Amino acid sequence: MASITIGKPSLKLTSMAIGIVVVLHVLTAIGLIMVKPPTPITESFQATAPLEIEMVTLNNQAETVAAAEKTLESEAEPEPEVQPEPEPVVEPEPVVEPMLEPIVELDHEPKIVETPAPVSESVISTTVQTNADRASSATKPTYDTTYTPATSEPRVNSTTADDQRRMQAEQQKAAAQNRARKQAQEAREAKAAADAKAAREAAEQAAQQAAAAQAASNEPVKFNESDARWAAAPSLSFPSRAERGARPGDSFTVLLTLRVNKQGGVDNVSLAQSSGNRVLDQEAQRQVRTGRFVPFMKDGVAVVGNVTLPITYQVPR
Numbered sequence: 001m002a003s004i005t006i007g008k009p010s011l012k013l014t015s016m017a018i019g020i021v022v023v024l025h026v027l028t029a030i031g032l033i034m035v036k037p038p039t040p041i042t043e044s045f046q047a048t049a050p051l052e053i054e055m056v057t058l059n060n061q062a063e064t065v066a067a068a069e070k071t072l073e074s075e076a077e078p079e080p081e082v083q084p085e086p087e088p089v090v091e092p093e094p095v096v097e098p099m100l101e102p103i104v105e106l107d108h109e110p111k112i113v114e115t116p117a118p119v120s121e122s123v124i125s126t127t128v129q130t131n132a133d134r135a136s137s138a139t140k141p142t143y144d145t146t147y148t149p150a151t152s153e154p155r156v157n158s159t160t161a162d163d164q165r166r167m168q169a170e171q172q173k174a175a176a177q178n179r180a181r182k183q184a185q186e187a188r189e190a191k192a193a194a195d196a197k198a199a200r201e202a203a204e205q206a207a208q209q210a211a212a213a214q215a216a217s218n219e220p221v222k223f224n225e226s227d228a229r230w231a232a233a234p235s236l237s238f239p240s241r242a243e244r245g246a247r248p249g250d251s252f253t254v255l256l257t258l259r260v261n262k263q264g265g266v267d268n269v270s271l272a273q274s275s276g277n278r279v280l281d282q283e284a285q286r287q288v289r290t291g292r293f294v295p296f297m298k299d300g301v302a303v304v305g306n307v308t309l310p311i312t313y314q315v316p317r
Contacts, residue, residue, distance in 0.1 A: 211301035220259055220304045223296050228307045231264055234291030238313045242279040248317040252277055254284045255310050262302040264293040272308055284311045 238252075246252075255273035258266050269285045288311065296305030 207299050211299040218304050220306045221296065221298055223305045223307045225307065225309055227296065227305075228260075228309060229294045230291055231294045232292040234287050234289070236284075236287050236311065236313065238315055239279060239283040242277050242283065243315060246277070246315045248315050251312055251314040252280050253310050253312045254281050255308060256285060256288055257306065257308045258288065258293075260293045260296060260305045260307065262295055262304060264295045266291065266293070275313070280313060284313070 252275040254271070254275035257270045257272045259268040261267050266289050269288050271281055271285065274281050275284070288309075295302040296307075297303070
């Protein structure tokens, strides 16, 4: 009777399992190499010190990559470099890039029946160096070279400029109107002054002509008693032949009308009102002729004048 072995895998199945495991390892290594880590969000940093990588030969490729990523993450972030802000040019903001995402580690390792072939040191060093170069390039800020700084000149509001121009135009128009009104007022005042001056000159000329005509004329002009002033008063005395029938102390008044020439002399005497004594009236007319007046003037010219004066006499005691 033939013996049967239970639980021992066949050689074919064992070879297939080993091949599958090797293929999975190779695919995992290729995938890890081709993974492109995202770029972290960084600001302006100082130059990053070179990374020190310790080459370690590991049997498990996943553990090696995870240790390398932990080493990169454990690096202290350098302090940002403070750059002075130039005036008035404003420095452009650095381009913000996404942060690096950590490489997800495998939750579990595939179960293998036999120990896989070790990964070569060249593959590990290439993977670590590639990740370090990407992290170093991610820390360098990029700038937009086409940025144009703003000028210091402020933009003028077109509405405000239009309002200012309109206000200036209105002010200039008002000033022009004021100047026109002032010029018209000055012209009216000058015309009024010229007219007044012409009127005065005409009046003066007319007065001069009238005075000249009056001076050339001997037509007498009537004057009041208050206008008559004696230059040489006549000698008035009560005549003795008029004392007959008169009592001592009595007074007699005779009213005489005199014509005075341009030199002030009395040319004619007429009786305007009698004193009641005929002898006294006649003597009064004679005595008045001996006197002389200040010439009567009209418009600055001596004229012939008529004046009526009362002459009073008193009988001596």
